[in-house]
Amino acid sequence: MLDEFAAHAPVTVAYLGPAGSFTHQAALNAFGEQCLGETAETISGVFHSVEKQNVCYGVVPIENSTEGAVTHTFDMFQNANVGICGEILLPIHHSLLSNCELSEVTTVCSHPQALAQCRGWLQQHLPHVDCVAASSTTRAAEKAAQSATTAAIAGLLAAELYHLPVRAENIEDMADNTTRFLVIGRDQPAATGDDKTSVVIVLRDRIGGLHTALSPFSQHGINLTMIQSRPQTGNWQYCFFIDYEGHADSGASKQALEDLQACCQSFRVLGSYPRATLNAK
CATH class of the missing domain: 3.30.70.260 (ACT domain)
Incomplete structure (x- = not known):
């Protein structure tokens, strides 16, 4: 998608981590794995990496079609000395990952937005389990990988990175659930007509x-x-x-x-x- 930027190799990119997050997936789709430079634990961390010129570009979420605006990203633009040079649309498909069978799950862990986006599926299939918030879907997968009875709601990239069996796919309540991400940086692409x-x-x-x-x-x-x-x-x-x-x-x-x-x-x-x-x- 951002071939014009990737052509000026080497290109380094920071993204909201940890590895295995949906922002990681968006960055992979746009730049390819060879261009990814560093993860940041916070959205402000991505902005600061770009401002300090530690990387060429950053990838941050800006809005979700189900949950709405990512306000931290909007707020960072009020003072940050960076611009927008691209956008990425990523369909968000959640999966249930666990070391145990569905009938043995006692706790489901994920980011609060992911839990909210899968509320209907959880009520139908796991109505009596405890739902626990995590700082990211990737941190949830990390916890599930270390547990015999905890499941995580995360993407397939996290399942691959943490070697977790996928117990159910596409468990989001809204089939067209999509997140929009921004590519931030100092360069501006040429006009395309669209x-x-x-x-x-x-x-x-x-x-x-x-x-x-x-x-x-x-x-x-x-x-x-x-x-x-x-x-x-x-x-x-x-x-x-x-x-x-x-x-x-x-x-x-x-x-x-x-x-x-x-x-x-x-x-x-x-x-x-x-x-x-x-x-x-």
């Missing part, structure tokens, strides 16, 4: 400010694909993250951004990048 642009703005404190800010997109025939508000630290002001179809340097987009900037207290283009599709690698 791009998206991300901006972050802070509005002036006046009546109708948001309506005024969004009007240029409608006036110039530009489709918004996402808008997300996040509080700024300590001052009861909000910033708004906006994604839209088109490249920042195209004619209509350029004019819309000029009009948008004129009505904002602060304004920043985070990046323009190729629009991802679910079958992209």
